[in-house]
Amino acid sequence: MEIQNFSYQLPDGRQLFDQLSVTFDSGKINLLLGVNGVGKTTLLDLISGVSEQRNLPFVGFPPMGRIAYQMQGAPFTGTATVSEAIGMMVDLDQPNGHFQETQLPASLQEIAHSHFRDLSGGQRRLVILEGICRLNRDLYLFDEPESGLDVKVAVSAMERISRLTTQGKTVIMTTHQFHNLPTDRVKIQVLAKKHLAFCGTPSELMAETGTSSMEAAYLKMDA
Numbered sequence: 001m002e003i004q005n006f007s008y009q010l011p012d013g014r015q016l017f018d019q020l021s022v023t024f025d026s027g028k029i030n031l032l033l034g035v036n037g038v039g040k041t042t043l044l045d046l047i048s049g050v051s052e053q054r055n056l057p058f059v060g061f062p063p064m065g066r067i068a069y070q071m072q073g074a075p076f077t078g079t080a081t082v083s084e085a086i087g088m089m090v091d092l093d094q095p096n097g098h099f100q101e102t103q104l105p106a107s108l109q110e111i112a113h114s115h116f117r118d119l120s121g122g123q124r125r126l127v128i129l130e131g132i133c134r135l136n137r138d139l140y141l142f143d144e145p146e147s148g149l150d151v152k153v154a155v156s157a158m159e160r161i162s163r164l165t166t167q168g169k170t171v172i173m174t175t176h177q178f179h180n181l182p183t184d185r186v187k188i189q190v191l192a193k194k195h196l197a198f199c200g201t202p203s204e205l206m207a208e209t210g211t212s213s214m215e216a217a218y219l220k221m222d223a
């Protein structure tokens with residue numbers, strides 16, 4: 001999946017991307033990194049089709065119906081229970097499917113009958129993440145999926161996302177957190193100043209910057 005020489009202006013006329021080229025690897029977690037406002041969410045919106053644009057130089061992406069997108073925030077009706085919310089999402093792929101709450105991870109089984117409105121922000125995100133991962137799609141987009149999750153839950157969220165790639169699925173994900181990354185399954189894309197500033201594995205990023213951690217490498221990028 002490739003974006004080729006893509007230039008993009010915001011509605012107010014500011015240029016966000018200038019001849020940007022990015023290649024996403026199949027079966028990997030493709031991490032989109034960059035400072036606030038560099039355009040990560042905008043890129044996910046464009047890839048997902050949420051932003052309706054025509055004639056984009058995007059090559060090899062699956063059609064909209066084969067993409068699952070976890071946007072920032074966790075929109076869902078407050079009166080649905082956790083079990084109903086995930087069941088509804090599963091129904092998108094398999095109407096009247098066979099979702100059973102006993103299939104949920106223990107952390108969600110405990111709150112399966114809680115109403116969405118009564119959940120914490122982090123719990124809501126975890127429920128949506130579980131529902132998204134249960135959709136059978138080719139490409140999964142996650143916008144800061146670990147945001148607001150406690151350390152333990154963030155670990156299981158990352159494991160859940162990583163499991164998609166072991167099933168041969170492709171993930172594109174933005175994040176500002178570098179813990180818990182399954183580094184052997186990750187490809188990094190750093191956006192900076194309207195361009196791609198780096199593309200490679202975590203170890204290549206650390207080697208290029210002469211550092212021994214992702215945080216230090218990222219800071220050295222001056223992205």
Ligand SMILES: Nc1ncnc2c1ncn2[C@@H]1O[C@H](COP(=O)(O)OP(=O)(O)OP(=O)(O)O)[C@@H](O)[C@H]1O
Pocket residue numbers: 010011012016034035036037038039040041042043
């Ligand atoms: N509809 C819009 N109209 C005008 N400007 C917009 C619109 N949507 C986004 N922007 C601007 O586009 C820029 C990129 O925003 P975007 O949300 O893609 O950044 P980001 O890299 O995801 O940031 P963050 O890390 O803070 O989530 C920002 O300057 C933002 O203000």
